[in-house]
Amino acid sequence: MIPILFGITLISFAVIHMAPGKPTDLVTQLNPKVSMEAREKLNKIHGLDKPLYVQYLDWIKKIGRLDFGKSFADSRPVIDKIAERLPITLLINVLSIFIIFIVSIPVGIKSALRKGAPFDKISTVAVFIGFAIPSFWLALLLISFFGVHLGILPVSGIVSLDFEKLNLLQKIFDLSRHLILPVFVLSIGGIAGFSRYMRQSMLSVEHQDYIRTARAKGLPEKEVIYRHALKNALLPIITILGLSIPALLSGSVIVEKVFSIPGMGLLMFESVFMRDYNVIMGILIVSAFLTLLGNLLADIAYVYADPRIRYEK
Amino acid sequence: MLLKVKNLTINFKNDDGPVKAVKGIDFEINENEVLGLVGESGSGKTVTALSIMDLLEKKTCCVEGEINTSFNRVRGKNITMVFQEPFTSLNPVLRVGEQVDEVMLTHEKASAKEARSHTLELFRKVMIKEPERVYDSYPHALSGGQRQRVMLAMAISLRPKLLIADEPTTALDVTIQKEILELIMRLKEELGMAVFFITHDFDIIKKIADRVLVMKNGRIVESGLRKSVLSDPKNEYTKKLIDAVPSIGGAFPGKGKKTGEVVLEAKDLTKSFYLEKGFFRKHSSRISAVSEVSLKIHEGRTLGVVGESGCGKTTLARLLVGLLKADKGEVRCPEKNIQIVFQDPASSLDPRMRMGDIVLEGLTIRGAKRREKELVLREILFNARLNYKDRMKLPHEFSGGERQRIAIARSLAVKPRVLILDEPVSSLDVIIQKEVLGLLKDLQKELFLTYVFISHDLRVIEYMSDDVAVIENGRIVELASREKLYESPQHAYTKKLLRSVL
Numbered sequence: 124m125i126p127i128l129f130g131i132t133l134i135s136f137a138v139i140h141m142a143p144g145k146p147t148d149l150v151t152q153l154n155p156k157v158s159m160e161a162r163e164k165l166n167k168i169h170g171l172d173k174p175l176y177v178q179y180l181d182w183i184k185k186i187g188r189l190d191f192g193k194s195f196a197d198s199r200p201v202i203d204k205i206a207e208r209l210p211i212t213l214l215i216n217v218l219s220i221f222i223i224f225i226v227s228i229p230v231g232i233k234s235a236l237r238k239g240a241p242f243d244k245i246s247t248v249a250v251f252i253g254f255a256i257p258s259f260w261l262a263l264l265l266i267s268f269f270g271v272h273l274g275i276l277p278v279s280g281i282v283s284l285d286f287e288k289l290n291l292l293q294k295i296f297d298l299s300r301h302l303i304l305p306v307f308v309l310s311i312g313g314i315a316g317f318s319r320y321m322r323q324s325m326l327s328v329e330h331q332d333y334i335r336t337a338r339a340k341g342l343p344e345k346e347v348i349y350r351h352a353l354k355n356a357l358l359p360i361i362t363i364l365g366l367s368i369p370a371l372l373s374g375s376v377i378v379e380k381v382f383s384i385p386g387m388g389l390l391m392f393e394s395v396f397m398r399d400y401n402v403i404m405g406i407l408i409v410s411a412f413l414t415l416l417g418n419l420l421a422d423i424a425y426v427y428a429d430p431r432i433r434y435e436k
Numbered sequence: 437m438l439l440k441v442k443n444l445t446i447n448f449k450n451d452d453g454p455v456k457a458v459k460g461i462d463f464e465i466n467e468n469e470v471l472g473l474v475g476e477s478g479s480g481k482t483v484t485a486l487s488i489m490d491l492l493e494k495k496t497c498c499v500e501g502e503i504n505t506s507f508n509r510v511r512g513k514n515i516t517m518v519f520q521e522p523f524t525s526l527n528p529v530l531r532v533g534e535q536v537d538e539v540m541l542t543h544e545k546a547s548a549k550e551a552r553s554h555t556l557e558l559f560r561k562v563m564i565k566e567p568e569r570v571y572d573s574y575p576h577a578l579s580g581g582q583r584q585r586v587m588l589a590m591a592i593s594l595r596p597k598l599l600i601a602d603e604p605t606t607a608l609d610v611t612i613q614k615e616i617l618e619l620i621m622r623l624k625e626e627l628g629m630a631v632f633f634i635t636h637d638f639d640i641i642k643k644i645a646d647r648v649l650v651m652k653n654g655r656i657v658e659s660g661l662r663k664s665v666l667s668d669p670k671n672e673y674t675k676k677l678i679d680a681v682p683s684i685g686g687a688f689p690g691k692g693k694k695t696g697e698v699v700l701e702a703k704d705l706t707k708s709f710y711l712e713k714g715f716f717r718k719h720s721s722r723i724s725a726v727s728e729v730s731l732k733i734h735e736g737r738t739l740g741v742v743g744e745s746g747c748g749k750t751t752l753a754r755l756l757v758g759l760l761k762a763d764k765g766e767v768r769c770p771e772k773n774i775q776i777v778f779q780d781p782a783s784s785l786d787p788r789m790r791m792g793d794i795v796l797e798g799l800t801i802r803g804a805k806r807r808e809k810e811l812v813l814r815e816i817l818f819n820a821r822l823n824y825k826d827r828m829k830l831p832h833e834f835s836g837g838e839r840q841r842i843a844i845a846r847s848l849a850v851k852p853r854v855l856i857l858d859e860p861v862s863s864l865d866v867i868i869q870k871e872v873l874g875l876l877k878d879l880q881k882e883l884f885l886t887y888v889f890i891s892h893d894l895r896v897i898e899y900m901s902d903d904v905a906v907i908e909n910g911r912i913v914e915l916a917s918r919e920k921l922y923e924s925p926q927h928a929y930t931k932k933l934l935r936s937v938l
């Protein structure tokens with residue numbers, strides 16, 4: 124895990140610094156009054172005049188001490204900025220993983236068991252549409268319908284302005300109302316994909332010899348499906364779920380921007396525009412860490428679910 | 437009469453219209469008898485059994501005719517089935533014990549505790565050592581023989597009237613095969629059940645069946661008492677099936693003394709495999725596949741290599757051809773012209789290559805001219821009894837026997853002197869098996885080839901070999917001429933193997 128994390132930082136650092144623009148541009152290049160000398164002085168203060176590899180080594184040394192540096196934009200420590208945004212992003216992502224699971228697994232099972240039946244055909248078309256819809260467009264459409272046209276759901280933010288004055292129950296209700304649309308938009312692609320995986324996995328398990336054995340034992344069909352087939356069909360899903368965490372995280376950049384949710388994704392979006400190197404790298408490290416953590420959790424879950432891997436002599 | 441099948445017809449719905457798998461068959465199974473059903477693969481044996489179990493999918497098949505039983509047919513309770521493939525027939529993510537418990541839990545509404553003690557009792561009945569440990573194991577931790585015992589425990593759980601055994605021993609090693617057959621016969625006596633035994637092997641029928649049905653292309657071509665069918669078969673196909681079964685003790689002409697030069701020699705070949713190579717761990721366990729094997733093969737002779745699965749036969753074959761590199765020891769092949777034929781022709785031929793290209797690939801990579809290749813192709817296909825007209829076909833358009841002949845033709849294209857044959861007939865039906873073996877013998881004479889013939893089947897080994905090496909756990913335990921080995925085996929393991937031949 125550590126070597127992978129190291130590689131990720133190296134590549135991202137290089138790519139970000141090679142992109143045109145510098146964090147100091149906002150105050151220097153866009154401001155005609157700033158002289159050449161002042162600009163170089165500013166670059167020197169931030170260490171931007173050194174060769175790239177020296178900058179990287181400096182940066183990695185600080186990371187070793189868990190010092191993410193300061194934001195170029197407002198001079199606040201990067202770690203604080205991320206810490207206040209991360210919980211919101213995590214909340215949205217965990218909720219959508221949950222929703223993806225509880226929707227796509229039953230849909231996948233049902234369409235596999237009734238392959239070719241109307242339910243299967245309808246879900247196939249729905250999945251097709253779910254895959255094809257760009258999430259920002261869907262988000263805007265939903266905002267205009269539920270938020271503007273019907274006016275029943277808030278169009279932006281994570282809480283209302285008067286959040287502090289509400290009691291606990293009202294707070295939860297307010298938060299949920301704000302979460303409905305973003306979580307829905309973030310889940311829709313995952314639901315489409317996972318219900319397909321689940322259907323495929325279930326179809327391939329259904330023809331295994333041990334399913335025939337289960338039927339030969341005279342087990343009721345329900346037990347054959349839910350006890351014998353499902354356990355095996357879920358195995359590949361666990362792996363795919365672990366791998367899909369990066370897709371969710373990158374999806375939340377778009378969703379948070381459209382819904383103006385103050386999460387890590389929005390912070391990333393803003394920082395990229397301001398070339399706020401330290402913040403970008405900080406977020407990248409956190410995302411990379413979360414992704415690797417997700418893979419690790421998936422591996423552990425897999426070991427737990429599949430005795431063939433667990434087994435050691 | 438326990439079960440009566442009347443005019444049973446089974447059609448599979450296919451995209452190109454229905455395929456008739458079973459075409460109107462009638463038979464009966466009596467109480468407490470063993471009825472054998474013999475036929476080659478694709479003859480409709482398994483489908484017949486599945487239709488009795490009512491296990492065919494309604495969506496894809498159409499079953500007509502009557503199946504009547506003298507008892508109330510309840511699947512899994514009084515009519516049960518054991519399948520061919522012990523490695524895939526048990527659910528990999530459930531404990532073995534739980535899977536057996538299910539029978540009690542479903543049909544008798546027993547408590548979990550009752551079911552468990554019943555299962556342990558069954559495990560003892562099918563002679564599973566350490567029943568408690570097996571109960572808590574997952575299938576992958578058990579050997580093929582143990583799994584098949586577990587399947588049997590499941591099948592006899594509620595004293596069935598009829599047990600259907602669909603090639604239950606085909607996937608097992610010979611020594612275990614014999615144990616399982618004896619177990620089935622003992623259980624039959626103890627529980628007073630009838631056994632419907634499906635096989636392609638007349639040797640098994642000889643040993644256990646009371647009556648026999650012979651099936652071909654969905655029809656029953658002959659039926660009768662075992663003795664009369666075996667001693668006086670009426671149908672041509674039955675005769676062919678019985679003739680094709682290789683038997684031990686046949687008088688095969690030997691090639692006499694070793695005269696030719698040594699064309700392949702192995703000295704102290706040793707190869708180990710490592711498990712679990714990780715980022716931080718170099719290796720946690722070592723499996724020694726072949727250790728200190730030395731061989732010498734003279735021109736024009738056949739060395740048979742025999743042993744059970746996992747003994748290192750295939751590793752040895754790969755070392756000899758150079759597909760694997762030995763840890764220690766060396767292979768000497770003066771002419772460097774050695775080829776290999778693998779067990780499963782269905783998976784060892786590239787499905788997207790045309791037959792002619794497959795056969796000639798060895799020449800193509802050596803940069804042979806087109807005219808030369810054309811000549812070689814004609815000659816080789818003639819030798820391998822293949823039709824030159826079929827050279828543009830793809831592997832799946834051929835039958836299993838033809839595919840193996842293609843594999844042999846492919847190996848011959850580069851004019852090898854030594855051919856390693858790794859279980860070349862194990863996945864073929866007896867009749868085709870006989871044809872391929874005959875072809876190999878003819879080719880050896882015509883082209884003066886030297887063979888290393890690897891098999892688990894002592895009968896085939898005897899038919900093919902001049903000398904035989906017996907391998908156990910990666911070591912040669914006995915190496916002798918065929919006559920000597922079969923008449924007076926020296927090593928205890930050789931004796932055990934010979935005893936388990938039916």
